Amino acid sequence: MLYHDGTWTSWTEQDGLPWNVIMGIAKDEKTGDLWLALFGEGIARFSGGLFQHFTQMNSGLINDVSYGIDIQGDNVWIASTAGISRYNQVTGEWTVFNEKHAPMEEVWVYNVSAAEDKVYFAVWGGGILEWDVAAETWKDYRDPDGEMEIDLYRDDGLVHVITTSASYVDDILWASTYFGLSRYDGRNWRGYMDHDSGLPSNFINFALGRSSTSSYNCTDKGLAVLVDFASDTWVTYDKAREDDETWSAHVMVGSEVIKTVPTNLDLPNHFTISVAFIGDDVWIGTGHGLARGIGRGYYEGIRN
Numbered sequence: 439m440l441y442h443d444g445t446w447t448s449w450t451e452q453d454g455l456p457w458n459v460i461m462g463i464a465k466d467e468k469t470g471d472l473w474l475a476l477f478g479e480g481i482a483r484f485s486g487g488l489f490q491h492f493t494q495m496n497s498g499l500i501n502d503v504s505y506g507i508d509i510q511g512d513n514v515w516i517a518s519t520a521g522i523s524r525y526n527q528v529t530g531e532w533t534v535f536n537e538k539h540a541p542m543e544e545v546w547v548y549n550v551s552a553a554e555d556k557v558y559f560a561v562w563g564g565g566i567l568e569w570d571v572a573a574e575t576w577k578d579y580r581d582p583d584g585e586m587e588i589d590l591y592r593d594d595g596l597v598h599v600i601t602t603s604a605s606y607v608d609d610i611l612w613a614s615t616y617f618g619l620s621r622y623d624g625r626n627w628r629g630y631m632d633h634d635s636g637l638p639s640n641f642i643n644f645a646l647g648r649s650s651t652s653s654y655n656c657t658d659k660g661l662a663v664l665v666d667f668a669s670d671t672w673v674t675y676d677k678a679r680e681d682d683e684t685w686s687a688h689v690m691v692g693s694e695v696i697k698t699v700p701t702n703l704d705l706p707n708h709f710t711i712s713v714a715f716i717g718d719d720v721w722i723g724t725g726h727g728l729a730r731g732i733g734r735g736y737y738e739g740i741r742n
Contacts, residue, residue, distance in 0.1 A: 449484075456482050456491040462506040462549075464514075466527075473514055475504035481516055492525070498532020499523050506560075510552035510571065517547035517559055522567075540567060541578040549603040549644075558611055560601035566613050579613075579622070589618065589629055596620050597629045607647035614645035619655055621667065630664070636672025636690040637662045643711050654720065656710035660685075661722060675703055705729045 440447040449455045462475035472484040480493035480502045494502050501520035508515050516523040521536030536545050544564035551558045557569040565580035581599050583590035589597050598617035605612040611622040618631040618640045632640050639659040647653045651667040660676030672690040685703040689696045706727035714721045718733025 449489075454489045456480075456489060461504060462508075462517075464507045464509050466509045466514075469527075473507050473509065475507040475516065476502075477505075478503050480504060481507060481514075498525070498534065500534040500536065505547065506549040508550045508552035508557070510554070510557050513552075515550050515552055515557055517550040519546050521545045522547055522550075522559060535576075540576045542567065543580075543599075548601065551604045551606045553606050556606055558604035558606050558613075560604045560613065561599075562601065563599055564601075565596050565599045566601055566604055566611070589631065593627050593629055595627050596622075597631070602642060603644045603646075605645055605647040605653065608650035610647060610650040612645045612647040612653045614642035614655060616641050618642070619645060619653070619664075621653070623650075628667075634693050635662075635670070636664065636674045636688070636693070638674055638676045643709075644713065646713050646715075648715060654713045656713055656722070658709050660708050661705070661710050661713070675701065675705070676708060703729070703731065 451458060457476040457479035459477040460474050461477045464473045466473065474482045474484065476482060480491065480499050481504050482492065483490045492499055499516065500523045501518040503519040504516055505519070506517035512526055512528045514525040514527065521534060524533040536542060542561060542564055544561050546562040547559050548562045549560040555571050557571065559567040561567055565578060568577040568579065570577070579596045581597065582595040596613060597620045598615040600616045601613055602616065603614045609624065613620040613622070618629055619637065619642055621628040630637055632638065637655065637657060639657040641658040642655050643658065644656040645653055653664045655662045660674060662672060662674045665671045665673055670692050674688045674690060675685055685701050685705060687699045687701045689699065705722060705724055706729060707724040709725035710722055711725060712723035720731040722729045722731065
């Protein structure tokens with residue numbers, strides 16, 4: 439679906455969309471084309487009003503169950519249940535990566551985040567994979583203490599190997615897991631969990647970095663925004679009870695609530711799944727629908 443100037447436009451299979459279940463969308467900034475990750479039906483490119491469909495049968499895709507997609511230069515990177523595929527739009531060449539070509543303990547790749555110099559993958563049960571674009575080499579990041587239920591040593595590395603997303607922004611990697619959030623600056627790790635941060639839950643479905651100091655985190659109990667890394671300032675949006683009619687914004691430093699402010703935020707559901715930025719606005723996907731937060735400046739020095 440497309441929202442533009444207050445109007446919604448939708449495409450279904452009747453309009454040429456190969457499959458209605460879309461797990462990821464990436465825009466090629468050079469061409470304006472949209473690339474879609476299709477759950478069980480490969481990927482599609484939307485260009486000039488037409489859809490082009492790629493599957494295992496007509497392309498070099500490693501698997502048709504696609505979870506995530508992103509663009510790096512001329513390359514389209516696809517995360518799938520059987521590994522990683524890369525498609526070069528200029529040469530038409532396909533390359534696949536699985537446990538034979540990369541340091542993968544698991545091949546279920548859940549998410550991809552691409553930048554000019556690095557491409558990161560969240561591997562379900564396998565931590566984070568890093569592709570160095572210049573060197574064309576792989577590096578893996580896993581939980582150093584190897585504990586499944588706890589983070590034994592804080593800030594020693596990735597919080598957990600069950601990763602759900604990777605977001606690489608301004609040379610900072612944000613990695614979400616079902617056991618907390620990790621931030622990596624290339625040298626040092628910082629881990630966040632619900633008992634020592636503004637996270638309402640360690641069960642994070644998706645994290646998206648807005649800058650090197652700020653990230654939006656979709657949990658099963660609401661939306662948590664790390665507003666400023668240096669001061670450990672958070673704004674967490676949730677409901678005190680499931681039947682509450684209004685949402686509250688909790689301004690926090692670490693896990694300490696400084697102030698609670700009622701808001702007119704009307705998320706359809708507390709189970710937040712995805713988030714995207716368009717200008718100052720934020721769009722939030724939930725288990726029961728979509729919400730839009732309109733950016734209106736600052737609240738006591740904290741950006742909304």
